[in-house]
Amino acid sequence: MQIDSFRIQNYRVLQDVSFQKLTQLTVLVGANGSGKSTVFDAFAFLHEAFTTGLRGAWDRRNRMAAIISRGSDGPVHFELKYTVPVDGREKQTTYSLAISEQGGAPVVEREVLRWTTAPGSGRPREILRFENGVGRVYDEATESSQEETLSSPDLLAVSALGQMQRHVRVRALREFIQGWYLSYLSAANTRGTPTSGPESRLNQSGDNLANVLQYLEERHPETLQEVFDALGSRVPQLESIRPTRLEDGRLLLRLKDRSFEDPVLATYTSDGTLKLLAYLTLLHDPNPPTVIGIEEPENQLHPALVPRLAEDIRALSTRSQVFVTTHSREFLEAIQAKELWTIGRGEDGYARVQRVSDDPRVKAMLNEGATLSELWSEGYLAGANPPGM
Numbered sequence: 001m002q003i004d005s006f007r008i009q010n011y012r013v014l015q016d017v018s019f020q021k022l023t024q025l026t027v028l029v030g031a032n033g034s035g036k037s038t039v040f041d042a043f044a045f046l047h048e049a050f051t052t053g054l055r056g057a058w059d060r061r062n063r064m065a066a067i068i069s070r071g072s073d074g075p076v077h078f079e080l081k082y083t084v085p086v087d088g089r090e091k092q093t094t095y096s097l098a099i100s101e102q103g104g105a106p107v108v109e110r111e112v113l114r115w116t117t118a119p120g121s122g123r124p125r126e127i128l129r130f131e132n133g134v135g136r137v138y139d140e141a142t143e144s145s146q147e148e149t150l151s152s153p154d155l156l157a158v159s160a161l162g163q164m165q166r167h168v169r170v171r172a173l174r175e176f177i178q179g180w181y182l183s184y185l186s187a188a189n190t191r192g193t194p195t196s197g198p199e200s201r202l203n204q205s206g207d208n209l210a211n212v213l214q215y216l217e218e219r220h221p222e223t224l225q226e227v228f229d230a231l232g233s234r235v236p237q238l239e240s241i242r243p244t245r246l247e248d249g250r251l252l253l254r255l256k257d258r259s260f261e262d263p264v265l266a267t268y269t270s271d272g273t274l275k276l277l278a279y280l281t282l283l284h285d286p287n288p289p290t291v292i293g294i295e296e297p298e299n300q301l302h303p304a305l306v307p308r309l310a311e312d313i314r315a316l317s318t319r320s321q322v323f324v325t326t327h328s329r330e331f332l333e334a335i336q337a338k339e340l341w342t343i344g345r346g347e348d349g350y351a352r353v354q355r356v357s358d359d360p361r362v363k364a365m366l367n368e369g370a371t372l373s374e375l376w377s378e379g380y381l382a383g384a385n386p387p388g389m
Contacts, residue, residue: 030343035351187271310334344383
């Protein structure tokens with residue numbers, strides 16, 4: 001399943017932005033405060049709403065007053081279009097979610113799931129339509145629609161009904177969004193001593209890095225070696241990394257420098273080395289999530305390492321759909337114009353987005369041999385730099 005487009009309305013500075021014809025790798029650049037992190041938070045909001053519940057995602061963002069675009073009376077609206085393989089054909093599915101507030105609580109004002117049923121006709125079929133907790137869902141087994149009432153208007157119908165085996169398309173969307181991975185890795189979190197036990201996937205903060213390395217050591221040693229080889233080629237003095245079990249059941253990461261006999265604890269290892277190790281562990285996941293978001297992967301890394309990390313992320317995009325925000329011109333050395341979007345704030349304070357390849361002037365200069373990094377430095381990527389720079 002691949003996201004084809006994502007439209008966000010009335011979500012903070014994203015009063016109405018739309019990402020169309022998304023590629024497997026999408027990179028977003030913009031000044032501080034332009035709305036890059038808010039785009040990621042829109043993905044995170046949907047993911048949390050489907051995993052921990054809409055009310056929890058709503059409350060964590062301080063409810064409607066902090067979420068809705070200033071000057072707007074709502075609703076907050078998301079529209080997601082994605083491609084699903086069905087019987088050997090790719091069919092586009094559209095999911096629309098409108099959220100408002102009543103009595104301090106979120107309400108699903110409207111939730112619609114539809115997909116194209118006839119090849120080439122574009123004729124959609126509504127699989128699900130709910131308003132304020134009441135609606136209808138199409139049962140593919142019986143080819144009929146059934147009325148349903150949810151126990152509360154703040155429940156997502158797709159999340160609730162997607163737990164039922166008979167609602168195939170609904171379940172597919174639920175599992176798709178629940179499977180998104182949004183990275184907020186920090187070197188500080190990787191220095192912890194988590195409880196011993198293998199874990200198959202790095203969590204958002206990276207504080208289970210030792211557990212994932214333990215899992216790879218036990219289940220995928222060839223993958224672990226790939227991680228070590230990639231890290232060793234960029235940090236040549238590093239010889240080995242191993243998770244060590246303590247008597248109390250916790251894990252410590254020990255990293256050995258080639259120049260010294262004894263390994264040292266991760267606590268005493270550089271931020272950049274730990275951050276790079278965490279990213280390489282994520283990028284070599286044997287079974288990666290279908291959608292991955294990474295914010296500013298260049299942080300704490302030497303600029304010379306950034307282009308190679310970008311190439312690693314590109315390699316991952318052959319297996320997952322990847323979204324990246326960056327402030328690094330070096331990162332763009334591995335990026336194509338059709339994959340790069342800029343975001344900036346208009347005079348009204350709201351964000352505007354544009355695909356770089358849609359700018360005729362930029363396209364002409366690229367055809368003449370200019371690079372994206374050069375064009376960014378010279379101010380030709382509209383919205384990528386702060387005003388006046």
